[in-house]
Amino acid sequence: MKDRDVGCLKCGRKETIRAHLIPKVFCREVQVGKMHAAGVVGSNKFTPTQSGIFDKHILCAKCDGELGDLENYAAKKFRVIRSNFKNSKLGVHEMLSADSNKILRFAAGILWKYSIAAKDFGQIDLLGFDDEIKKYAYGEIEKPSFLDGCFFWLRLNEGSSDLFAYRAPIMMSIDGVNTFKFLLGGMLFFIKVDDKDLLLPQFKDLLLGNSLGIRFLLAPALLSEEFQEARKLAFSQGSLSDFLDKNGS
Ligand SMILES: [Zn+2]
Numbered sequence: 001m002k003d004r005d006v007g008c009l010k011c012g013r014k015e016t017i018r019a020h021l022i023p024k025v026f027c028r029e030v031q032v033g034k035m036h037a038a039g040v041v042g043s044n045k046f047t048p049t050q051s052g053i054f055d056k057h058i059l060c061a062k063c064d065g066e067l068g069d070l071e072n073y074a075a076k077k078f079r080v081i082r083s084n085f086k087n088s089k090l091g092v093h094e095m096l097s098a099d100s101n102k103i104l105r106f107a108a109g110i111l112w113k114y115s116i117a118a119k120d121f122g123q124i125d126l127l128g129f130d131d132e133i134k135k136y137a138y139g140e141i142e143k144p145s146f147l148d149g150c151f152f153w154l155r156l157n158e159g160s161s162d163l164f165a166y167r168a169p170i171m172m173s174i175d176g177v178n179t180f181k182f183l184l185g186g187m188l189f190f191i192k193v194d195d196k197d198l199l200l201p202q203f204k205d206l207l208l209g210n211s212l213g214i215r216f217l218l219a220p221a222l223l224s225e226e227f228q229e230a231r232k233l234a235f236s237q238g239s240l241s242d243f244l245d246k247n248g249s
Contacts, residue, residue: 008058008059009058009059010063010134010138011062011063013063016060017064018054018056019055019056019058019064020054020068021053021054021055021110021114021122021168022168023075026166026185027166053121055118055121059113067113067137067138070105071106071109073103073106074103077095078153078186078187079161079185080095081093081186082153082161082186083161085153085218086158087158088218090219092217092218093215093216093217093218094213100211100213101143103208103214104143104148104149104191104209105137105139106137107149107182107189107191108134109137110169110184111169111180111193112133112137114168115133121168122169122170124171125171127193127194129146132144132146132147133147145195146193146195147209148192148197148198148210149179149192149209150189150207150208150215150216150217151188151208152188152216153188153218153219154183154186154187154219154220154224154226154227155219155221156222164221164227164230165229165230166183167182167188167226174192174198175200176196177194177196179192179194187216190203
């Protein structure tokens with residue numbers, strides 16, 4: 001149990017700010033387009049927000065801002081992917097102009113923030129790897145060997161760059177390897193936090209830790225658990241239809 005109100009959990013500064021768990025830029029994207037649904041699917045809660053989801057007790061402005069730079073970088077690259085590959089065939093694609101290390105540090109930053117977030121916001125347990133994940137996110141150490149991963153773009157339809165949901169990190173076991181999954185900017189991430197390697201054939205060639213540019217799998221959203229869950233939430237939870245009605249969607 002982490003003590004609340006102890007100041008910034010990175011540097012100790014007393015004044016903390018509204019640190020975004022789901023960065024504002026990703027929430028706004030889901031709301032602005034013509035979306036089927038939006039929400040934090042992992043915790044089964046729909047959260048209508050344009051300002052992002054934040055925790056006021058974890059980070060100061062400077063430490064939040066450093067992770068924010070990585071988030072903006074990732075958001076920008078994901079927009080380029082959605083624009084450049086919207087008409088492309090399903091399968092593996094490559095973007096050499098993106099820095100895979102920065103994308104992986106972005107993912108590490110998201111995981112670390114969720115590890116220090118309040119329980120209500122979907123706190124995750126980084127299995128004792130917290131400190132190294134934090135240092136790697138902040139660029140203080142090289143990529144630790146227990147950390148690696150990849151992402152799929154869940155495309156709604158050919159020709160579409162629309163987004164349908166975001167999802168906070170949840171832990172799962174893939175082939176006995178502890179892996180966190182989250183969905184931001186249309187990209188479904190699988191990040192292993194485990195000394196064992198992710199050996200599944202569908203992840204081979206995609207691992208960010210191995211490459212300079214990025215490789216990702218373009219996959220159909222409609223078949224994904226994330227899309228099914230988002231759609232279920234959209235229909236079952238009054239809050240979403242109320243929210244969309246009020247906002248004239
Ligand atoms: Zn700080």
